[in-house]
Amino acid sequence: MTKTSAPSDDRATIRLAMAQMCSSNTHARNIETVAGLAAEAHAAGAELLALPEASGMVNKDLASARLSVTDEARDPFIAACRELAAKYGLWIHTGSTPLAGADGGRFSNTSHLIDASGAIVARYDKIHLFDVDLPGEVSRRESDRYAPGAGAVLAETPWGPFGLSVCYDVRFPHLYRDYAHAGAKILFIPSAFAMSTGKAHWPTLLRARAIENGCFVVAAAQCGHHDDGRETWGQSMIVDPWGTVVEDMDKRIGLAVVDLDLSKVAATRQSIPSLANERHYSFEPVAARRRQKTA
Template sequence: MTSFVAAAVQLRTGRDIAANVETACDIIREAARSGANYIQTPEMTHLLEASKASLMEKIRPEEEDLGVRSFSALARDLGIYLHIGSLAIKASEAAVANRAFLFAPDGSILARYDKIHMFDVDLPNGESWRESATYRPGRQSAVVDLPWLKLGMAVCYDVRFPAIFRAQAKAGAQMLSAPAAFTRQTGMAHWHVLQRARAIENGAFLVSAAQGGKHEDGRETYGHSIIVAPWGEIIAERDNDEPGFTLAEIDPAKVAEARGRIPAIANEQEFELATVTAPVEALT
């Protein structure tokens, strides 16, 4: 297996789909000119819209979506594997899919993945998010054969659920992904440790393109698009929240090396969980 160059594109997506697609395409072209064979963009690449009513007005079903058409053509024109971290796709008149796409160099859709875990949280700074009120969760993970290795697909909040990544690694994934729109608050606390943990525990590369900065709909995201090696070292990072990209060489041999040193996947055992209740008298 030969090495290849991966790029993580950082965006500050706004409320105008056409403008966002144009900006993303410009940065993707620049990354391709810099030698990237596989390019990943963040979650919600072509629209960040907090208002459900406005979101539903702007988005379209997959077959009518401007982003799907544009990114398919761009992958074909550049001859690259283009991983669009996710797009808001109309799944029905009442539901939205947070859907990732992997386009092949001929422009065809090689794989899709709908985000499984919904970000329903109340943060200490007063931010409150209820993705499940708008988005329909996915039910199926995805592992895709690329020419160099196998890629596992996930999105943003999924990174807090290790079982997805373990299942992908056990299915042969050597590179994992978690393109994101992490809030600034959670990103400052947990972004780097979560990315490194998922890479280390699975002995896999992890590529996570990110949204960054203050967006038109009022939210603020952390940025810091990142590429982590199987031993846990950060090999590329856009160390800010500004749009752009970061590059790293991906050598699949590093996966076998890391898994040989710490064979956690091979050593994993099935187990039963016992629950024990202390007698009441022990508490007196």
């Protein structure tokens, strides 16, 4: 796990703005949207703006996407987010945006955490890729387009450690357990969830990750019908360490501003000390035991 080295004084509260977007297939339109969201977040006194997965671009046409997707240094969306962060003195979690990668021409699905001066303090490449066969739907192979990330990233901030992840990562609880053991107070799970899985699984998974780790979960989401023809579930949510839904944006595009009391993390973990109670154990499959008995 990579840990960033930004100083932390563990401020007790954070005013957080969470955005629900319906991102376009061009950087320019999404930059315009995020500029408005950042201005609104600043006016509301927010200290951090959280964006959804693929906030910089939603474009399933690979040939078209290749004309726009570039590396971090030249990416116009990341540059715009850095400028907005510095302009408003606002931390920005970009959710993610596609970047050019070195793995056989595949992109990376990369999150950035940007501080109030506009500096990038953490980067995270989505580890788990959405390669699934949903009943009645076309097979989806995110790995055809994206290369997987190789490591978890814990970002140190003035509010304490934040754990970074993206969308399908939510189905792999060991990632968040590692973050919790490392002291994470907020888990970011930006998404562009599919309609069928969103309806069936999204709120339950988010509440589970919050409850089992005693963390806040901040899950900004894509929502609606996108220019490239796809549709995403939405329902951006913030869940507290007890599993209480603090904010549920349902299908509303725009911004929600919430004050989070981060002392709830320590209080919840003291009340239900599952991290301390966790035991390591051996596991031997039943079939292996049967083979030993018959040997």
